[in-house]
Amino acid sequence: MKLALLLCAVSVGVPVCSANLITNGDFETNAVADFARLDTNDITSLPGWKVIGSACTATSGKCTLVLNTIYTEPNAIGTIFFQSQSGNQSIDITGGGNTTDGGVEQTLATSIGTAYALTFYLGNMDNNASLYGAASSVRVKVTGQADQFFSNNVSDANHLNWALQTYTFTATSALTTIDFINNTSATDNEAGIDNVQLNVASNTPEPSTWGLMVLGGLALTVRRAKGRSQPHRP
Ligand SMILES: [Ca+2]
Ligand SMILES: [Ca+2]
Numbered sequence: 001m002k003l004a005l006l007l008c009a010v011s012v013g014v015p016v017c018s019a020n021l022i023t024n025g026d027f028e029t030n031a032v033a034d035f036a037r038l039d040t041n042d043i044t045s046l047p048g049w050k051v052i053g054s055a056c057t058a059t060s061g062k063c064t065l066v067l068n069t070i071y072t073e074p075n076a077i078g079t080i081f082f083q084s085q086s087g088n089q090s091i092d093i094t095g096g097g098n099t100t101d102g103g104v105e106q107t108l109a110t111s112i113g114t115a116y117a118l119t120f121y122l123g124n125m126d127n128n129a130s131l132y133g134a135a136s137s138v139r140v141k142v143t144g145q146a147d148q149f150f151s152n153n154v155s156d157a158n159h160l161n162w163a164l165q166t167y168t169f170t171a172t173s174a175l176t177t178i179d180f181i182n183n184t185s186a187t188d189n190e191a192g193i194d195n196v197q198l199n200v201a202s203n204t205p206e207p208s209t210w211g212l213m214v215l216g217g218l219a220l221t222v223r224r225a226k227g228r229s230q231p232h233r234p
Helices: 002-010 207-229
Strands: 035-038 050-052 064-068 089-092 103-109 115-125 136-142 148-152 160-170 175-182 192-200
Touching (some): 115 175, 136 160, 148 160, 160 192, 175 192
Antiparallel strands (some): 035 064, 050 103, 064 089, 089 192, 115 160, 115 192
């Protein structure tokens, strides 16, 4: 514990120890029993996030679903499982069925010229399941940046496959909005998002370098302490 605290204290501002800037990036706030359908412009159901989408408002499926990790569905291949990547909840930005342009967004303070690392997990349901036969795809829209597209086409039998996605950008505004917008084929009803994190990524040594520096400093301190505690030889 003491070493961990020291690492944090020494490496303030580096990704390995900086705080996640995203609010409720794990979608755990406000527990749902099995799942919940969220409509566009909802800013209360998922604290920190605003539900977005235009086409999805005209359907009963809503824009984004919150899924408890226990949620399952019967399917032609047997029961399929929508386990979270982290914690007890994830979201599905295809909404109910596939409402084509659902998603969520969050606006947060950023420093112009600073590089940030955005990471998240993208969930794909087994492509062998009926209604889930395509890759899960998301369009990430960040203020001042070109749109980024991420896709996961890996199938785990009857379960979600969660794949880590990363994107580094340099902020161009004091306020940055990050959108996760469904880009999944209408033939597939799941695009999972979980464990969203944003950390400062600029002008810092690699985490491994920080670790070596700290351990080197500790070794030096220990050697000096030992030198002081040893009795003088006659
Ligand atoms: Ca979660
Ligand atoms: Ca799929």
